[in-house]
Amino acid sequence: MSERNNFIDYIRIFARSGHGGQGATHFMRNKLTAMGGPDGGDGGRGGHIILRGNSNLWTLLHLRYFKNVLAENGENGSKNNCTGRDGKDIIIDVPLGTVARDEESGKIEVEILEDGQEVIWLKGGRGGLGNSNFATPTNQVPEHSQPGEEGVEGWKNLELKVLADVGLVGFPNAGKSTLLSVITAAKPKIANYAFTTLIPQLGMVAYRDSKSFCIADLPGIIEGAAEGKGLGHRFLRHIERNSVLLFLIPADSNDHKKEFEILRNELKEYNPEMLQKDFIIAVSKSDMLDDELKEAIAKELPEGIPHLFISSVTNKGLTELKDVLWETLNKPA
Structure with missing residues (x-):
């Protein structure tokens, strides 16, 4: 399977939690008791569908063929006040950063952000009460019990939004993959054509004193991505979680x-809240620039946004870039 197919960040499934079991209508009958009172037990709860965060997962690939998720129904109640067995819960492990939505309403139902976090996504139906619950002084032989509640069902979407501290933003060929391969241990595919990076690449940047932070090279953005051109929303949804956005603009x-304004506008069109993040501009491939050209480019860049000149080939400016990223990530709120 190709690298592209190994990264799955969107899954559509039909999910149904279990129905609750029927409460029993029964009266005690044995050789000592010919006309005993009601002893119908309650039905069991239907099985829940639960999402659980797993930090060892980085894709939804394992759910690729998980098209129908149907939890077990609760057992019916029985005589002697025996409660039916609860339906077995289904636990779905998902990577951190997974969002579960209802397809029809588009509403976010669950967000998984921590390892081991468990959230009941679809609750199983409650079991019905047996007739023993309905005995009163005036009605000592109740003939009715409750049916179990139905489970919840519907088409659901699971989306993965990559969790990283820094997101690399830039047009195709801006040098993002090269930078990632130099400052982290990640080994992204690198070539000189648009959309080389078809999936988010994550890498850990080793910083001073054994500190580190996570950086993600995200698929290249082009004008119109907010309307779904190029890789469109598939790319943009991964930027939502990054606290710092590093704009990479090539020296040439x-x-x-x-170029910066186009990139910034794409983010704004997709979600205006993106503009609340910290921006840093790095001018890549700057080993070809002399001081005069750097000065001319610096005058072009927007004011109030830190900028650096770097070269992934000669390692120029990379230590300074790590310093600026670390300071920005750890500045007081």
């Missing part, structure tokens, strides 16, 4: 400021 760009 025709218009550095325009």
